[in-house]
Amino acid sequence: MELPLQSVVPRTEGDALTLLHELQVHQIELEMQNEELHRSQDELRSSRDRYSLLYDFAPVGYFTLSRNGTILSANLAGATLLNTERSRLIRQNFGRFLDKINSARFKELLDKVFSGNNTHTFELLMSKGLQQPLFVQIEGTTVVPGDECLMAVIDITPRKQAEDNLLRAREELEQRVLERTVELARSIDREKEEMTGRLQAVEELRNKELLLVHQGRMAAMGEMLANIAHQWRQSLNVMGLLIQQLGLFSESDCLDKQLVSVNVAKAMEILKHLSQTIDDFRAFSEPDREKIPFRINQVIKKTLELVGELFTQQGISIQSDFVQDSQVAGFPNEFSQALLNLLLNARDALVADKWIKVSSRPENGRAVVTITDNGGGIDENIIDKVFDPYFTTKKLGKGSGIGLFMSKNIIERNMGGHLTVRNIKECAEFRIEV
Numbered sequence: 474m475e476l477p478l479q480s481v482v483p484r485t486e487g488d489a490l491t492l493l494h495e496l497q498v499h500q501i502e503l504e505m506q507n508e509e510l511h512r513s514q515d516e517l518r519s520s521r522d523r524y525s526l527l528y529d530f531a532p533v534g535y536f537t538l539s540r541n542g543t544i545l546s547a548n549l550a551g552a553t554l555l556n557t558e559r560s561r562l563i564r565q566n567f568g569r570f571l572d573k574i575n576s577a578r579f580k581e582l583l584d585k586v587f588s589g590n591n592t593h594t595f596e597l598l599m600s601k602g603l604q605q606p607l608f609v610q611i612e613g614t615t616v617v618p619g620d621e622c623l624m625a626v627i628d629i630t631p632r633k634q635a636e637d638n639l640l641r642a643r644e645e646l647e648q649r650v651l652e653r654t655v656e657l658a659r660s661i662d663r664e665k666e667e668m669t670g671r672l673q674a675v676e677e678l679r680n681k682e683l684l685l686v687h688q689g690r691m692a693a694m695g696e697m698l699a700n701i702a703h704q705w706r707q708s709l710n711v712m713g714l715l716i717q718q719l720g721l722f723s724e725s726d727c728l729d730k731q732l733v734s735v736n737v738a739k740a741m742e743i744l745k746h747l748s749q750t751i752d753d754f755r756a757f758s759e760p761d762r763e764k765i766p767f768r769i770n771q772v773i774k775k776t777l778e779l780v781g782e783l784f785t786q787q788g789i790s791i792q793s794d795f796v797q798d799s800q801v802a803g804f805p806n807e808f809s810q811a812l813l814n815l816l817l818n819a820r821d822a823l824v825a826d827k828w829i830k831v832s833s834r835p836e837n838g839r840a841v842v843t844i845t846d847n848g849g850g851i852d853e854n855i856i857d858k859v860f861d862p863y864f865t866t867k868k869l870g871k872g873s874g875i876g877l878f879m880s881k882n883i884i885e886r887n888m889g890g891h892l893t894v895r896n897i898k899e900c901a902e903f904r905i906e907v
Contacts, residue, residue: 534626537616540587542567542579545621554628556603567624570599586613586622596629608633708743715740767805769840769907770798770833776812777831784829789820794832799840801907803888808907811883811892814876815844815903822848822901839890842905850896859894 528535534551536544544562552559555570568576575597582595592614600606613624715736722728777791784791819829823846830845851859858864862878884892890907 534628536567536624536626538567538583538622538624540583540620540622542583551626554607554609554626555599570601570603571597572600575599582611582613583622586624587615587619590615606630712740712743764802764804766800766802767808768798768800769842770795772805772809773812773831773833773842776809776816780813780816784816784820787820788827789823790828792828792830794830796832796834799833799835801840801888803907804883807883807887811880811905812842812844814880818876819844819846819848819901819903822846824848836906839906842907843902844905845897845900845902847900850899850901851894853896856894856896860892 529549531548531550534554535548536551537546539545544565544567547555547559547562549559552562555562557565568579571579578595579597582593586593592612594610594612596608596610598606598608607628608630610627610629611624612627613622615622719728719733719736722732773793773795777793781791816829816831820827823829826847828847830843832843832845834841852866855864855866860877860881862875864878881892884890884905884907888907890905892903892905894901894903896902
């Protein structure tokens with residue numbers, strides 16, 4: 474609305490000065506507003522430039538798309554990602570860089586973006602029109618008023634390749650583990666077969682050793698039976714003479730009560746001796762079932778009683794030297810058999826002026842028994858082999874070669890001791906430590 478001319482034109486000098494002052498104030502206000510407007514424009518221009526720089530040189534590709542997927546704008550990173558000049562991307566459809574399957578997925582996902590205000594993330598493979606296929610991760614959100622959407626496109630090809638490499642490495646590892654597992658299973662099967670073979674070999678060896686022990690016991694028992702038979706034959710001869718004496722005195726009417734009593738007493742003593750030999754043989758032949766404490770000298774004396782009569786008949790002198798008795802834990806019958814084998818071996822080595830010396834004494838907390846014979850010692854070339862099974866220097870049929878082997882097993886394996894042999898001045902000395 475225009476003011477009347479007379480209301481603008483000052484009528485007095487004072488009105489003119491007032492009007493001038495108001496105009497000057499208004500001019501200053503306009504200049505200040507103009508400066509503020511220029512400053513805002515400069516800030517907006519600077520912000521726009523910074524935004525443009527950030528937008529264009531961002532490491533992520535940014536695209537503005539229409540509802541049908543047409544590219545409305547793109548930054549430099551997006552153009553570089555699609556290997557196309559930015560000016561040529563405008564008005565191109567984003568789906569032209571996708572194959573048929575990924576293009577269909579892109580349309581479905583685009584519909585989801587435009588169906589709400591939420592941000593949607595998905596992955597696609599871009600392979601058309603590019604130097605090499607790209608795996609990309611796309612985040613899309615709508616832009617007001619809702620006819621456009623902003624999409625950030627990130628190249629995840631290195632990550633996908635790393636995942637593929639990791640997957641292949643995992644599959645290769647699983648394959649190697651499977652192959653190694655199969656190999657280990659086969660190795661275990663082979664080990665089982667070998668272990669079964671070893672166990673069978675050990676069992677066969679054990680059976681052979683048991684057979685050797687049995688043969689040794691039978692051989693020793695044969696020697697003892699020969700000795701017992703000799704003792705019984707002599708005792709029965711004496712009993713026969715006593716009975717004949719009673720018959721002769723009875724026919725001559727010289728039989729009196731005293732003679733009968735004397736002869737009966739002698740007969741009972743002989744029968745008691747015969748019974749004792751049976752008990753001794755039975756005790757020797759029974760195998761020990763568990764370790765028990767026993768006196769070393771007591772077992773030695775019983776063993777010497779078993780062969781004493783036979784050795785005396787064969788002209789062999791037995792010398793004993795028992796310093797002090799020792800008690801040990803073990804198998805007395807097996808220990809007696811080991812002693813018997815050593816005594817019989819010593820007997821077979823004797824030639825002239827035959828003697829065998831048996832000594833027993835404690836030494837360093839252990840019982841030590843030595844059996845020495847004057848058979849001339851053992852050849853140094855074979856002394857290390859005398860305990861081997863079936864090793865013998867005797868004539869064919871005179872020795873089985875298992876007596877010393879069995880004695881060493883009894884002393885060392887069954888009783889935890891030591892059995893050794895050495896030569897001393899043309900004598901052989903077997904030493905037992907238990």
